[in-house]
Amino acid sequence: MEFDCSVIPEVCANMCYGAYCLGVGVDLTLDNANKALKRQRRKAAGCAPxxxxxxxxxxxxPGVNCDEYPFASTDIQGTTKSRVNRCVPSGQNSKQGSKIAKFKRKHCxxxxxFEVGFANPNLAADFCPGQYKTFLMSVLAHLTPLSSSMRWHPVELRRGSRRATWARTIREARCQQRAEGAVSSSQVGS
Incomplete structure (x- = not known):
């Protein structure tokens, strides 16, 4: 299931934070949870009562809702990872909920x-992988003499290179800073 982060940037920031900073990941299980179980999951994320x-x-x-990741309709049983929440614009939260409901009706x-995917992650969403690749490509670009002028040449990031370590380091530092408003369920008071 892919979410367009240019349409729901705040919701994407919450999902990416949970997936990549808390380590919940993007591989989720959509189950047939009843209302009581969904409420229990929202409570575990800090979005209920x-x-x-x-x-x-x-x-x-006014105009914001509590968004949880992983979704209340998904099971994260068998993992010690926590759920996360963020206050997001109501319209974005509704678009995400509609997409999940449509996906469930049509596909499962x-x-x-299923796997959560992020389209246009570098346009608006914090903590999504595409943002760091774009950032690093601009940081690692270098000037190369070409005759009497100078040109920008992007440095290609290769798996296993020292530059890949920079990508992890920058992402880890960004995750440590946390998105404003992102709260792990382990930090939510009862």
Whole structure:
């Protein structure tokens, strides 16, 4: 299931943070959870009960919802990874929810394993891999003399090179800084 980060950048930032910084990953299991189980999963992420930290009653601006990753409709059983939440614009959260519901109806009405993908991750979403590749290509570009002028030449990143280590280091540092508003469920008070 692919999400367009140019359309839902705040939601993508939350998903990428959970997937890549917390290590939940992008391989998820969509199951046939009932409402009670989904509520329990939202609570584990810090998005329930209502009002939650993204509610106007708790000081959040109007027009935002609590978004959880992994989704309330997915099982992360067998892992010690936590769920994460972020206050996101309501419209973006609704678009994500509609996409998940449509995917479930069309591709896995009885539940299935699937992979979350991110289109245009470098346009808006923090913590998504594409952002770091684009950033590194610009940082690692170098000037090369060509006759009497200078030209930019991007340096290709190769697997196993020292530059790949820079990519991991930058991403790890960015994850440590955390996205504003991203909260691990282990840090959410009851």
């Amino acid at each position: 209502n009002p939650n930290r993204c509610s106007v009653k708790n000081g959040a601006p 009405p009885n539940g299935c394993n």
